[in-house]
Structure formats: structure tokens, C-alpha cells
Amino acid sequence: MPARRLFFGVIVASFAVAAGAVAAAPTRVSVYAAASLTDVMRAIDAEAKAQGKPACICVHAATSVLARQIERGAPADIFISANPQWMAYVVHKLKLRQGPRLFAGNRLVLIAPASQPLDFDFGSGRSLAKVLDGGWLALADPDHVPAGIYAMKGLQHLGQWEALAGRVARAQNVRAALALVTRKEARAGVVYESDAISEKRVNMVDFFPEGSHPEVQYMAAALNDTPSPQVADYLDFLTSPPVAAMLSAHGLRPPGN
Amino acid sequence: MTPLETEALLLSLRVAGWSVLLNLPLGLAAAWALARLRFPGKFLFDGIVHLPLIVPPVVIGYLLLVGLGRNGWIGSWLHDVFGLTLTFSWRGAAVASAVMSFPLMVRAIRLSIEAVDRRLEQAARTLGASPPWVFATVTLPLIVPGLITGTILAFARSLGEFGATITFVSNIPGETRTLPLALYTLVQAPDGEAAAARIVVISVALALGALILSEFLARKSRTGEESE
Numbered sequence: 001m002p003a004r005r006l007f008f009g010v011i012v013a014s015f016a017v018a019a020g021a022v023a024a025a026p027t028r029v030s031v032y033a034a035a036s037l038t039d040v041m042r043a044i045d046a047e048a049k050a051q052g053k054p055a056c057i058c059v060h061a062a063t064s065v066l067a068r069q070i071e072r073g074a075p076a077d078i079f080i081s082a083n084p085q086w087m088a089y090v091v092h093k094l095k096l097r098q099g100p101r102l103f104a105g106n107r108l109v110l111i112a113p114a115s116q117p118l119d120f121d122f123g124s125g126r127s128l129a130k131v132l133d134g135g136w137l138a139l140a141d142p143d144h145v146p147a148g149i150y151a152m153k154g155l156q157h158l159g160q161w162e163a164l165a166g167r168v169a170r171a172q173n174v175r176a177a178l179a180l181v182t183r184k185e186a187r188a189g190v191v192y193e194s195d196a197i198s199e200k201r202v203n204m205v206d207f208f209p210e211g212s213h214p215e216v217q218y219m220a221a222a223l224n225d226t227p228s229p230q231v232a233d234y235l236d237f238l239t240s241p242p243v244a245a246m247l248s249a250h251g252l253r254p255p256g257n
Numbered sequence: 258m259t260p261l262e263t264e265a266l267l268l269s270l271r272v273a274g275w276s277v278l279l280n281l282p283l284g285l286a287a288a289w290a291l292a293r294l295r296f297p298g299k300f301l302f303d304g305i306v307h308l309p310l311i312v313p314p315v316v317i318g319y320l321l322l323v324g325l326g327r328n329g330w331i332g333s334w335l336h337d338v339f340g341l342t343l344t345f346s347w348r349g350a351a352v353a354s355a356v357m358s359f360p361l362m363v364r365a366i367r368l369s370i371e372a373v374d375r376r377l378e379q380a381a382r383t384l385g386a387s388p389p390w391v392f393a394t395v396t397l398p399l400i401v402p403g404l405i406t407g408t409i410l411a412f413a414r415s416l417g418e419f420g421a422t423i424t425f426v427s428n429i430p431g432e433t434r435t436l437p438l439a440l441y442t443l444v445q446a447p448d449g450e451a452a453a454a455r456i457v458v459i460s461v462a463l464a465l466g467a468l469i470l471s472e473f474l475a476r477k478s479r480t481g482e483e484s485e
Binding site: 062064065067068089136141143144145166168169170171172180183184185 | 322326327328344345423427428429430431442444445446447
């Protein structure tokens with residue numbers, strides 16, 4: 001029947017157009033990066049495009065979530081984790097032989113809403129739980145998110161963790177923890193310095209003392225032992241001086257500092 | 258079962274139970290309004306009732322956070338007047354589940370109400386019964402299957418509620434970490450597969466249990482009607 005032929009013709013034509021569109025699309029580099037790198041990756045992407053490099057498909061979530069997705073075959077070219085352990089997990093599961101590179105560092109900071117300042121510092125030895133006075137402390141989930149793991153280790157080292165049990169609000173990632181403090185749902189929170197300076201509605205109360213938790217290290221790696229020239233080039237770009245300058249501007253610590 | 262699983266299971270049952278208790282009177286009222294009444298804006302009301310069915314759960318969770326959070330319009334009033342905080346609390350989880358399962362409850366009850374033979378009600382009226390009495394003694398017994406179906410559907414939906422819950426009340430072990438949230442947490446942890454599989458088994462067993470119970474109750478109410 002002519003109507004049926006026309007219908008099938010339209011279906012086939014639309015597939016052809018779609019296939020053509022996909023084939024003609026410029027290649028982009030797929031970067032799976034920790035949630036805390038959302039702002040700086042946007043700046044890096046703009047700089048990359050200015051230098052004629054491919055744009056990135058930047059996927060941000062908790063490092064743990066991304067690692068599990070990559071393990072199950074997510075199409076990522078580059079992975080940037082917020083701690084070495086999750087990178088080691090991915091390297092092990094994907095059987096990579098290339099070692100990861102240090103991408104950046106960061107600092108852990110206690111924050112409170114700007115309109116409800118908190119009078120506390122870690123050096124005084126006072127109990128944070130008492131100062132919170134029943135309020136909630138927002139963290140990224142310490143069970144699996146690096147920001148939460150660092151925070152828990154820091155608080156345990158400072159002897160504050162036990163008293164805080166039951167008043168810890170576990171967020172899906174460090175940005176969600178930041179949002180809880182911004183919205184004043186939580187009385188205080190522990191996030192990275194880079195997150196704290198990106199949000200005007202929260203103030204930094206005090207940094208975690210040096211040595212109270214393992215050093216925050218972001219690791220970057222290509223997820224293929226033989227990456228395409230574009231991906232290898234992008235990875236080199238990520239560890240180049242112009243990017244290091246952008247890291248500083250966003251509150252992160254460039255590698256080698 | 259490990260303590261984590263028991264805690265998640267009991268919390269799930271508590272949250273789903275309270276969610277259904279919240280929804281039953283409200284759902285009945287809404288279903289009645291939609292089935293029997295005619296009022297301006299009925300179409301809009303119908304749309305709002307069904308919104309949680311079609312809008313992404315995270316959006317509903319976010320709206321709840323904006324409205325019922327500590328600093329939300331209604332939330333700050335609740336906090337100031339009743340000292341009630343819904344965020345980070347199982348009560349908030351129950352509210353989130355209630356909102357998400359409301360449309361299912363309303364649909365089931367509304368179908369039941371629409372199926373009632375109006376002539377039975379009219380006959381009762383001619384025999385001198387007042388409208389509330391007619392409702393209590395004639396309509397209500399007839400819509401029991403719809404109430405049961407609605408309850409079981411809402412209960413099952415509440416057991417599985419994730420997106421709105423995690424957005425509104427976060428993931429607090431013992432307070433808001435229901436079975437779906439516990440499963441989600443375990444799936445993120447390295448080598449959490451075994452524990453996750455156990456939660457899956459518990460969830461499926463719970464769901465099957467709810468289904469069997471609903472079948473049993475539905476059958477009982479039907480044979481109850483037939484024997485009259």
C-alpha cells in the first residue's frame with residue numbers, strides 16, 4: 001500500500017539522517033570528574049576550546065559513583081578521582097598499566113551559613129557537637145565519597161567523631177553537602193576549600209589541621225592503555241601550567257605545591 | 258539479617274505505614290471530590306493530584322525541600338509553631354513517600370467510588386438516611402476493595418520510594434535510610450555486591466508479601482459481598 005511504503009520510507013530516512021548527524025558530530029573527550037571539580041572543569045573546558053582542543057563531555061558525580069559506573073563500562077576517556085584509593089580501584093578493575101597522574105590538591109574546611117556564623121576552631125579543643133547544639137553537620141557520605149572519608153578521618157583524629165554520631169547528615173556528594181549548608185538545613189558542614197569559596201552564602205569557619213587526615217589528592221588517568229592522540233593530548237593539557245593557574249584561581253592546589 | 262538490614266527494613270515499614278495512614282483520609286477525600294463533585298478548577302486539581310506520578314521524583318523532593326524544609330514557607334511555620342522538623346527525619350521520609358504514592362491511592366479509590374450504584378445511595382436517602390449516614394453505611398462498605406487496592410499500592414510505592422526521599426531528607430542511617438537508600442549506599446561502596454544482593458532479596462520478599470496480602474484481602478472482601 002502506498003501509505004505503508006511512505007511510512008517506512010520516513011522511518012528509514014530519519015535513521016539515515018540520525019546516523020549522518022552522529023557521524024558528522026565533532027569528537028569530544030569524555031571526562032568523568034569528581035563533583036568538587038564542577039566549576040574548574042568548566043573553566044578548563046573553555047580554555048581547551050580557545051586552544052582549539054576538543055570540548056569535553058564532563059560528567060560530575062561523587063568519585064565513588066563514577067568509579068562504579070566506569071567499572072561497569074561507562075564510556076569515559078579520562079577519570080579524575082578525589083582520592084588515590086578510588087583511582088587505584090579503577091586501575092585495578094580496568095587492568096590499566098599506565099600509572100595515574102596527580103592532578104590537584106585541596107583542603108578540608110568547616111563551613112557554616114553566612115547568615116548564621118559559627119564560633120568554633122579546631123585548635124581550642126572544644127566539642128564541635130556541643131557548639132552545634134543539636135544542629136546537623138552535613139558531609140558527603142563517609143561510607144564511599146572521598147570528601148566524606150577525609151572528613152570522617154579528620155574528625156576521628158581530632159576526637160570529635162564519636163560525639164557527632166547521630167547528627168551527621170550524609171549527602172550524595174560534597175556539592176550536595178554544600179547545598180544543605182547553603183539552604184541552612186544543616187547547621188554546619190565539611191567541604192573542600194574550593195567548594196566553600198565558590199558559594200557566597202557560606203563562610204569558612206576553620207580549616208582542618210594539617211595531618212589530621214590523609215592529604216587530599218586528585219588523580220587523573222586515561223582509561224585506556226592506548227588512548228587516542230586527542231585523549232592523550234587532553235590529559236597532557238590537564239597537567240599543564242595554564243590549567244595549574246586555573247586550579248589556584250578556583251581554590252584548588254596545583255600539583256607540585 | 259545484619260543490623261544494617263534490620264534497621265533499613267523496620268524503617269521502611271514504619272515510613273510506608275505512616276505514609277499510608279496519612280494518605281488514606283486525604284486520598285478518600287480527594288477521590289470523592291474528583292468522582293462526585295463538580296467545581297471550578299477541577300481539571301487543575303486533578304492535574305496537581307497526579308503530578309507526583311509524572312514529574313521526576315527528585316523534582317518533587319526538591320519542591321518539598323523548598324516548601325517544607327527548615328526555611329521553607331510551610332516548614333518554618335511548622336518549626337516555629339510545633340517544633341516539628343521534617344528534614345533529616347523519618348517523618349519527612351513518610352511525607353515524601355505519602356506525596357509520591359498519593360496519586361495511586363486516589364486513582365484506586367476514585368474508580369471504586371465511580372463504580373458504586375448511585376441508586377443504592379438514593380434508595381437509602383428515600384428511606385430517611387442523612388448523607389453522612391448513607392456514606393458510612395452504604396458507600397463505604399462498597400468501596401472497600403478500592404480502599405484496599407489503594408492502600409496496598411500506596412504501601413508498595415512507599416516501600417520503593419527513593420528519589421524524593423534522598424533529596425528531601427537525605428540519607429541518615431536509622432532515620433531515613435530505608436531499603437532503597439540502603440541498597441543505593443551499598444552499591445556505591447567497593448565490593449558491596451553481596452550486601453546489596455541481600456537487600457534486593459529482602460525488598461522482593463517484602464513486595465511479594467504485600468501483593469499476596471492484597472490478593473487475600475481483596476478476595477475476602479469480595480466473598481463478603483457475595484454472601485450478603
